[in-house]
Amino acid sequence: MTIKPELQYSKDHEWLKEEDGLTVIGISDFAQDALGDLVFVNLPEVGDAVTAGEAFGDVESVKAVSDLLSPVSGTVAEINEELLDAPEKLNEDPYGAWIIKVSDVTATEELLDAAAYEAFCAEA
Amino acid sequence: MNLIFEKSVKGRRSCILPKCDVEPVALPENLRRETAPRLPEMSETDVSRHYTELNKQVHGVNCGFYPLGSCTMKYNPRIDEEAAAMEGFTNVHPLAPKSTVRGSLEVLDTLRADLCEITGMDGMTFQPAAGAHGEFTGVLLIKQYHDSRNDTKRCKIIVPDSAHGTNPATAAMCGYQVVNIPSAPNGCVDLEALKSVLGDDVAGLMLTNPNTVGIFDENILEITKLVHEAGGLCYYDGANLNAIMGVVRPGDMGFDCVHLNLHKTFATPHGGGGPGAGAVGCKEFLKPFLPHSAMMEMPGRIQVRAFMGNFLVCVRALAYVMTLGREGIPEASTNAVLNANYLMSRIKGTFTPAFDRICMHEFVLDLSQYEKETGVSALDVAKSLIDWGMHPPTMYFPLIVHEALMLEPTETESIETLDWAADVFRKLYELGRTDPETMHGAPHHTPIGRPDEVKAARSPIVRYDFA
Helix, strand or coil, X not given: CCCCCCCEEECCCEEEEEECCEEEEEECHHHHHHHCCEEEEECCCCXXXXXXXXXXXXXXXXXXXXXXXXXXXXXXXXXXXXXXXXCXXXXXXXXXXXXXXXXXXXEECCEECHHHHHHHHHHC | CCCHHHHCCCCCCCCCCCCCCCCCCCCCHHHCXXXXXXXXCCCHHHHXXXXXXXXXXXXXCCCCCCCECCCCCCCCCHHHHHHHCCHHHHCCCCCCCHHHCHHHHHHHHHHHHHHHHHHXXXXXXXXXXXXXXXXXXXXXXXXXXXXXXXXXXXXXXXXXXXXXXXXXXXXXXXXXXXXXECECCCCCECHHHHHHHCCCCEEEEEECCCCCCCCCCCCHHHHHHHHHHCCCEEEEEHHHHHHCCCCCCHHHHCCCEEEEEHHHHCCCCCCCCCCCCEEEEECHHHHHXXXXXXXXXXXXXXXXXXXXXXXXXXXXXXXXXXXXXXXXXXXXXXXHHHHHHHHHHHHCCCCEECCCCCCCCCEEEECHHHHHHHCCCHHHHHHHHHHCCCCCCEECCCCCCCCEEEECCCCCCCHHHHHHHHHHHHHHHHHHHHCHHHHHCCCCCCCCCCCCXXXXXXXXXXXXXXX
């Protein structure tokens, strides 16, 4: 399992990073592995409000549909439309395949650094 | 084997139509298709052989054990088919004058009375076509009730995280916000979690009892009381009625409306896409909101389906209820529970039950530890069972159990079948420890091994390519 040292992680297995004033959100390698091969991604629309701890979209594998939980509250500034046609990118390259970018962040869930997230995954 | 389109031979026919004895009438130009439909052209012999060949490749309750959890794949007595095949029932027209279909109406009336007795409800509609449609109709009753009182701030429906996926889907389709509450460690409703989401914005709760892990929620009276105190209504998903029919009634547990999968619990062969019937029962105060039907005239009320729903499913259900009777109905349920507990206790010691306690009509095995030790997953075990002539249990559901296999043997299996099934599970448990590779590749004796489910979901081919 890969964990990128430069990213922050939520306990719901999303990764975050700051880029050009926006918060970029994706799912971790641990998450994509646990979910299995993804076949469908449901994303919010640009301009939608997201709330920390609440679902902003969902991903579907052949086993189940799982909510994507937002680690921050804010406004959706960009979505990765490429994922709509190619959900497998989340499996192939979880840290390259960002899901949404959020602006005007007002609240953030408790985040873990790479070392803490690795320990968290080991317990899961 | 080849598809039926590949077997088609141009110009071949399987029937000789009688000479047309009326003047042909041309359809209006704008209604005519521009190209002829590309139907397969075959002789009757080849059509018959094609479907017989397909039939050999599937597994039904008539082929062998079918412990598909949550689906109640029990054997449906022939007598119910015979009743549904009677000409007096098959040759009626939905627009026939009522005076000419008294018998059919009596079927629905009698069945309504019997099912209201079994569920503890006061009224019932047979219009909904199947389970999810029944849920939709049931939750619309709740919505109409609140609307009729101008109680419009109720925008939420509570659904436990162990619920069938159709429950949140139904609530959303009815325009409600779905509030998921986590299960307690024993798989039942967490009362504190329930209390924390109850309020004057809650329209109702959707619940199955016994729940999806096969456990009867002992707090059910407290649960429905809490929801009622908050002004919400309680909806009973009849998915698991096979465990309790004639023994305990949803109406007595405090539920206000309920749907029944007549096709599942009351003897219509199911699993092939229908037709089904999702009868919806309700308490007296919700009766004014039941859909209009030809039999119960309620002018101004909506219908949820044409005429009286899938009538012949109701005929089978009545034949089933009448042949079992007041003593047989609870006996069927108690045997379903007995069989599940017997099978669980015979498997125990190998694969681990997710909840080690007396179960209702079904139980869940948790293979997560076994998977860690052997690399053999619930999927591998399920696929291996196919080689033994057993339909796999439900896999990876409910989601609250990892590497889940969910077994529902039903009341119609003999002790010999259950003993055989337990032996197969024990053998596979050992095989996974000694030869996991064989199980990774299973099934080995079927025409198709493991279809690529991911590819099928990502890029499905749903029509024949004629090009």
